[in-house]
Amino acid sequence: MIEYRTYTLPNGLRVVHNYDPATVMAAVDVLYNTGARDESRSLTGIAHLFEHLMFGGSRNVPDFDKVLQNAGGQSNAWTSNDFTNFYDVLPAANVATALYLESDRMEALGFNHEALEVQRSVVTEEFKQQCLNRPYGLLMHTLREALYAPGHPYSWPVIGLAPEHIARVTDDDVRAWFYGHYAPDNAVLAISGNVPYGEGRGMVERWFGDIPRRDIPARKNVDPGFPAESVSVELFGNAPMPMVALAIPMDSYGTKNYRVADCITDILSAGQTSRFYRNLVLGGNGLIVDADASITGSESPGFVMMTARVSQGTREALEEAAAAMLGQLEALATDGGVTPHELERTMNRFESTFALSNLDALSKAQNLAMCVMHGEDINSTVELQRQITRGDIAAEAARLASVPRATVFYRPKQS
Numbered sequence: 001m002i003e004y005r006t007y008t009l010p011n012g013l014r015v016v017h018n019y020d021p022a023t024v025m026a027a028v029d030v031l032y033n034t035g036a037r038d039e040s041r042s043l044t045g046i047a048h049l050f051e052h053l054m055f056g057g058s059r060n061v062p063d064f065d066k067v068l069q070n071a072g073g074q075s076n077a078w079t080s081n082d083f084t085n086f087y088d089v090l091p092a093a094n095v096a097t098a099l100y101l102e103s104d105r106m107e108a109l110g111f112n113h114e115a116l117e118v119q120r121s122v123v124t125e126e127f128k129q130q131c132l133n134r135p136y137g138l139l140m141h142t143l144r145e146a147l148y149a150p151g152h153p154y155s156w157p158v159i160g161l162a163p164e165h166i167a168r169v170t171d172d173d174v175r176a177w178f179y180g181h182y183a184p185d186n187a188v189l190a191i192s193g194n195v196p197y198g199e200g201r202g203m204v205e206r207w208f209g210d211i212p213r214r215d216i217p218a219r220k221n222v223d224p225g226f227p228a229e230s231v232s233v234e235l236f237g238n239a240p241m242p243m244v245a246l247a248i249p250m251d252s253y254g255t256k257n258y259r260v261a262d263c264i265t266d267i268l269s270a271g272q273t274s275r276f277y278r279n280l281v282l283g284g285n286g287l288i289v290d291a292d293a294s295i296t297g298s299e300s301p302g303f304v305m306m307t308a309r310v311s312q313g314t315r316e317a318l319e320e321a322a323a324a325m326l327g328q329l330e331a332l333a334t335d336g337g338v339t340p341h342e343l344e345r346t347m348n349r350f351e352s353t354f355a356l357s358n359l360d361a362l363s364k365a366q367n368l369a370m371c372v373m374h375g376e377d378i379n380s381t382v383e384l385q386r387q388i389t390r391g392d393i394a395a396e397a398a399r400l401a402s403v404p405r406a407t408v409f410y411r412p413k414q415s
Contacts, residue, residue, distance in 0.1 A: 002358060002378055004368055005197055009205065011213040012185025016368045017200050018192040020361060026092035026193030029365035030102050031373055034181035035082045036160075037153035037300070038219070045160020046169055048079045049123050050177055054086060056115030058105035071097040079158050082299040083373070089362050092194035096203050099191075103207035106187070109178055113171055124163045131159065135238050136410055139245055146233050146406035147247045147303060149225025154298060183214035190369035193361040224249070224301050232407040234315070236414055241289065242313040243410040244322045247303040248400050250295060254374065256388075258295075260396040261304055263388055265293040266346045267338060268306075268328055273345065275328045280308070287311055288321050304400060318409045326401055333398035338390050351382045 004018045036047045054077065055064050068075055073090025075098075088098040131137040140157040148155035160166060189208065191200050226249045251257040269276045269292045276291040289309045296302035306329075308321045332338050358364050358378075371378040 014188045016190045016372045026095040027361040027365040028098040029087045029190040029369045031188045031369040032084045036158040051079045052119040057110035059108040107211045185213040186216040188369045188372045190365040192365040230404045239412045241309045244318040245408045246306045247406045269293040330401045333394045337394040
């Protein structure tokens with residue numbers, strides 16, 4: 001049981017507080033309800049760029065990291081399709097420093113053109129490293145483009161479609177993005193650690209209470225435009241071994257089938273007792289070297305992703321590997337479906353992972369912030385997952401195996 005208290009400031013900022021006297025540390029997490037899905041296809045990557053710009057100086061703090069490090073702290077951030085998250089860890093005695101820093105950049109950035117140029121260069125280099133120089137770096141670009149309608153914001157990865165988009169970002173674009181998405185009424189603030197509730201609330205009200213709300217408009221639901229028939233794309237790129245990747249449409253976060261799909265991918269690929277490992281890698285014909293399955297975890301309809309690296313690079317071999325993975329998915333709905341032992345194993349793994357992911361202050365702060373953003377009780381997470389039955393898994397596995405999907409055949413560059 002994780003004890004926490006929540007409240008909302010008059011400006012709309014939602015706050016969640018977890019007091020843990022067993023540690024001398026504290027974590028401050030600020031989760032903004034904005035991400036790559038708020039971009040346009042003509043200017044992608046700006047959400048991720050802005051994550052970097054938030055460290056480039058605010059109205060009263062020209063160097064965020066220097067001030068935090070002087071207080072014994074460290075910080076970082078991440079961006080997804082749906083959210084942008086900033087977090088700080090420091091001695092609990094200095095938590096006021098983190099709250100002051102986060103409030104100052106929530107109220108107003110420095111909007112420094114030099115910082116834009118520096119971070120533009122950093123993000124461009126990151127694009128080259130992750131997408132152009134890393135093996136299978138263009139996989140997500142290709143897979144998302146094949147699965148989603150061209151105008152859908154999930155049809156490109158968080159890092160963006162191309163470095164040229166980042167090169168086009170102007171100072172006006174930066175200001176528009178900040179005032180259009182960064183506001184107390186579009187964020188959740190979480191505090192976890194050795195900070196008593198009353199003390200923490202007093203500091204939050206002091207530093208964040210006067211920041212004006214900006215009445216951010218609600219996001220529009222966009223039809224993902226999943227293909228009416230299965231599509232496949234052949235890609236030659238930076239690949240040490242041939243790979244086949246499948247993207248299968250699944251339900252959005254918060255639905256029962258979302259949790260079921262998460263359970264299915266665990267049964268298929270988690271560990272050496274998984275079906276992929278036992279039946280395709282160890283018990284196969286040597287074609288599949290390794291295989292994996294996961295979910296994208298997005299707020300709107302996302303996809304189950306299945307990948308396999310194979311020992312042969314012909315189209316026929318890749319198609320055989322794809323069929324083998326689909327066969328394992330179909331087997332969850334046929335041939336007796338998932339066994340009681342498999343179901344209990346995946347539930348136990350989920351519960352242990354959940355417990356381990358909430359041991360330290362930072363993990364609790366981030367998880368609590370996300371639960372408040374979703375309107376969920378963190379202490380109900382395991383209970384909801386354990387309500388999944390073998391029949392639920394069989395039904396969703398049958399649906400996933402039958403819907404149109406996108407397949408990418410990724411092979412090494414031809415000389």
